[in-house]
Amino acid sequence: xxxxxxxxxxxxxxxxxxxxxxxxxxxxxxxxxxxxxxxxxxxxxxxxxxxxxxxxxxxxxxxxxxxxxxxxxxxxxxxxxxxxxxxxxxxxxxxxxxxxxx
Numbered sequence: 001x002x003x004x005x006x007x008x009x010x011x012x013x014x015x016x017x018x019x020x021x022x023x024x025x026x027x028x029x030x031x032x033x034x035x036x037x038x039x040x041x042x043x044x045x046x047x048x049x050x051x052x053x054x055x056x057x058x059x060x061x062x063x064x065x066x067x068x069x070x071x072x073x074x075x076x077x078x079x080x081x082x083x084x085x086x087x088x089x090x091x092x093x094x095x096x097x098x099x100x101x102x
Contacts, residue, residue, distance in 0.1 A: 064085075
C-alpha cells in the first residue's frame, strides 16, 4: 500500500496534477468501533487532508456538505466552507439551490 502511495505522489509531481484518495470509515468487525478503511498508516501519506461532513443545519439540502481543511503544508487549517456536491460549488453558486433549473 505504501508503494502505491509513493507512486501516486510521483505521478502527481511529475505530471503536475492532484491525486484524490478517499479513506472512508468502516466498523471494526470485533469491537464495532469506527476505523479508517485504508488503515491508520495511510493517514500519514497525504500532505493535504480535507474532511467532508453532511450539512447539519435544519433544512439543509441533501447534497450540501461542509468541507474542513484539517492538514496542509501551505494553508492554515480549520478553514471551513459549505459546498453543494451536486454542482461542486458553494450554495451561492448552485443553480439548484437558487431555484433555477439545470
